Amino acid sequence: MDLIIVESPTKAKTLVKFLDKTYRIEATMGHIRDLPKSELGVDIEHDFKPHYVTPRDKTRRVNELVDIARQANRIILATDPDREGEAIGWHIANILFTKLGASRSKKPSKSKTKKTAADYDRIVFHEITGSAIRDALKNPRRIDMPLVDAQQARRVLDRLVGYKLSPLLWQKLSRRWLSAGRVQSVVVRLVVEREREIAAFKRKKYYSLTGEFATASAGSQKLLTAELVSKDGQKYAVKDTITLFDGTYTTTATTIDTATGAQSIKDDFKEPFTVSSVDKKEIVKNPQPPFTTSTLQQEAARRFYFSAKKTMQVAQRLYEEGIITYHRTDSVNLSDKFIREARDYIQKTYSDKFLPKSPRIYTTKSKVAQEAHEAIRPTTTTLLSADLENKSGYNRDHVRLYDLIWKRALASQAQSAVFDSTTVVIDDASGYRFETQGSIIKFEGYLKITGRDVNEVVIPDVATGDRLLCRNVDITEHFTNPPPRYSEAALVKTLEEKDIGRPSTYAPIISTIQERNYVEREEKKFKPTQLGNVVTDFLVDHFAQIISLPFTATIENSLDKIAKGEKKWVPVIADFYSSFAQKLEHTYKTADRIKMAAEETGQTCPQCGSPLLIRIGRYGKFIACSTFPKCNYTRQFVETVSDVHCPRCGGNIIIKKSKRGKSFYGCSNYPKCTFAAWKKEDIK
Structure with missing residues (x-):
């Protein structure tokens, strides 16, 4: 009997479908070793060696796995294909090696003696399908220790910051339940800084003028509306760019800043109104690449108002059931096999004209893309969302998210959509110029798959030199808007752009800062609480570098280099901790206690x-x-x-x-x- 060990029972049940009875599949039921909750669990004096323990509620399961492993000819670790999964596999191997090392050496006929825990067979697959499992079993490898080291370094870093900074907050803010985190506190700061930028923003009043024009031809008249854009070549639109904590923000207004001025312009219009140009062009819009973890979280938040946490929970179930590929990925790459299957499906379902001549190949834009995963895609094109709806065990959320993934992956291999775009310019006799734009779909292309999430604006047929009748001019008052609060999708996008954390960590971070009462939602947008403001101010005053965007991104870059084997994890931790410990000691001695005003x-x-x-x-x-x-x-x-x-x-x-x-x-x-x-x- 060969023993395959995975993390979850659902994943185990799916694997059983593809393997014969010579294999036994067992689940760990999650993490079976971790740092202790009751203490730091890191030996700072001895190269930051972590002290791992088995949680009490997992002791029984560990003993069961050890007993089963004793009977196995071969032990195969089939945990998830990322750093977290590699580390879980390593922890399993360490426990088994400790418990079975001696007995293993006595049974050379059944299994080769393992010199280290890393010698256990490790298989990796990005989709739970028969072919993927068979290929993985034919190509086992050893545990990838650089990946384990990267996960271990992140865990130790986060433990040092959390367990060292939090007691400082307890003392200085007189609240023993406060917490700080290396990435968590940076994310809270983003929300705090944005709220202050909104409060500091000075709204500017401005006016726009919109003309309603009609063709002067006999018979039925066609109407079109156009915005006033310039006078004698001088444009009314002005842009203003301000610097924010996370980048820049641009507002667009006009130079017309009073109602009197707007009315004066309106009174100055003189007939005739003549079409001075009609610019028609074809616009080609390409499909978007298939989903990564981040883009899936953003789109699910935009479409369904899913939190990042909910998106990952639903996707986890779909993956473990063998319906989609692994959902923690930075890659937009698709396998050749899926591309062929997708192109065949498009050709047979929609016809040749919806299929580009050659496959679309997407390049991952992430600066520090992690392991070479595929994008998130269905494991087969033939399973439609309607089919999933009719299967037991799946709810509306599973169906909606799968439909989103299926359409995005299929559409990424379809023909581009083509739009006919028209721009009409209208001039009056006093030098005032109006413009209007519109577009209609000429060829659906990939929109045939995703649906028409576009607004078509039909421009009536007019020609250069046509005289138009001005039926009315509306004057509209506007105010420039401050930068918006972060929605969940916007926050995830910013974290990815600024290299804060990694897509697999976004969901727990965003959940944590709400659970800690540092931020709250108001109309689906995040705003800081008073507590979030106070804690952020304290950390900025005393640990400004640690909760800065550039420093956090630098740490992430170092973790990625550890994962690639380009850096050792202990020097990275040591370099960080030396300055952090000094700052911590200084703050304990010098920082005043803060009394939060009631x-x-x-x-x-x-x-x-x-x-x-x-x-x-x-x-x-x-x-x-x-x-x-x-x-x-x-x-x-x-x-x-x-x-x-x-x-x-x-x-x-x-x-x-x-x-x-x-x-x-x-x-x-x-x-x-x-x-x-x-x-x-x-x-x-």
Whole structure:
């Protein structure tokens, strides 16, 4: 019997479908070794050696695996094909080598003696299909120790920062439940800095003029609208670019900054209005590459409002069931086999004209793309989302995400879409110029697969020299908008662009900063809490380099070099820790304690009559007596929206939390009134 060890029962069940009874597949049920929770677990004095332990709830499973392994002729590690999976495989091998090393050497007929834990057979596959499993079993390898070292280095780094910085926060901010993290604190800082950039932004008023024109020909008239763009060659549009913490932000306005000025321009228009040019051209739009982890998270957030965590959970199930390829990847590469299958499907389903002459080859743009994975794709083109819908065990989320992955992968090998684009320029007799643009789909191409997620604007047929009638001119007041708060998709995109963490770490990081009450969601956008602001300010004052974008990206680059075998992990940790430890010691000695200001409520304590205050606790704001601990009265804090009332009963509108921690608007008279809304503008 050959023993194959994987992480999850679902993955094990899928493997069973493709292997005969000479193989036994067992699951570890997740991590079976990790750093201890109750202590640092890193020996700083001896090359940062990690002290791994088996969690109590995994002891029984480990013993079961050891007993099964004793009966095996061969032990094969089939954990996931990335750094995390490589490290899990290494931990399994270490435990088995420790327990079975001596007995193994006594059974040379069944298995070769292992000199180290890394000698165990390791197989890697990026999709759970029969052919992939068979190929992997024919080509086993040893454990890739540089990959293990990279994961180990990340784990040790994060443990050092978290377990050393967090107690400092407890002491200086007098809250023993606060936490800091090497990447976590940088992500919180992004949200904090953005909120301050929004507050500091000065909105600029400006005006635009839109003309409504009609053809002067006999019969039915055709209307088109066009924007005023210039006067005597001088454009009205102006751009302003400001520097943000994560880059730059550009706003576009016009030089028309008063209503009087706009009206004066309108009064100055003179007939005739003549079409001075009609520019028609063909625009070719290529399909997007297949999904990486990051782009899948972004698109699922945009389309379905999935959190990064939810996207990864749903994708994990699809992968373990053998339906999609491995979902933690930086690559946009597709296998030759899938490309042939996709092209054949497109040709047979949609016809030859939807198929480009040669396969599309995409290049990974990520500066530090990790292991040579494929992009996320279906394992077969023949399984449609409708088929998945009819299978038991899959819900709507599985079907929607699979449909997204299937369409994106297939479309990446389809013909380009072609648009007819038209730009019409209209001049009046006083030197004012209007422009309008429109486009229509000439050939669907890949949009036949993905669906038409485009807005077509049809421009009436006009010719150069045509005289037009100006039916009306609208003057519209505008204000420049500040940079937007981060949505989940925007935050993931920024993390990837700035090399903060890696796509596989985005989901847990974004979940953690919400669980720690450092940021919260408001209308699907992130904003910092008071606690997030205070902690970020403290860290910026004393550890500015560690929570800077360039430094965090440099660390990620070093981890990637460790994974490639270009760097050793201990010197990287030592170099970081030497300066970090000095700064930590200095901050303990010199930093003042920070007292977080409590807000007054104007209310009195029902128990003792003292003023009530709004305080911040582990789970957010709450109301407490100002004489605590003398009086321990507390109650839940309810945030009231002052400028709107319940449209059903006239009660106050309050901000509440759903079971999943998402904010929504509800009536204060609940349960008598059940009005609720996700967005403020929906309260009508």
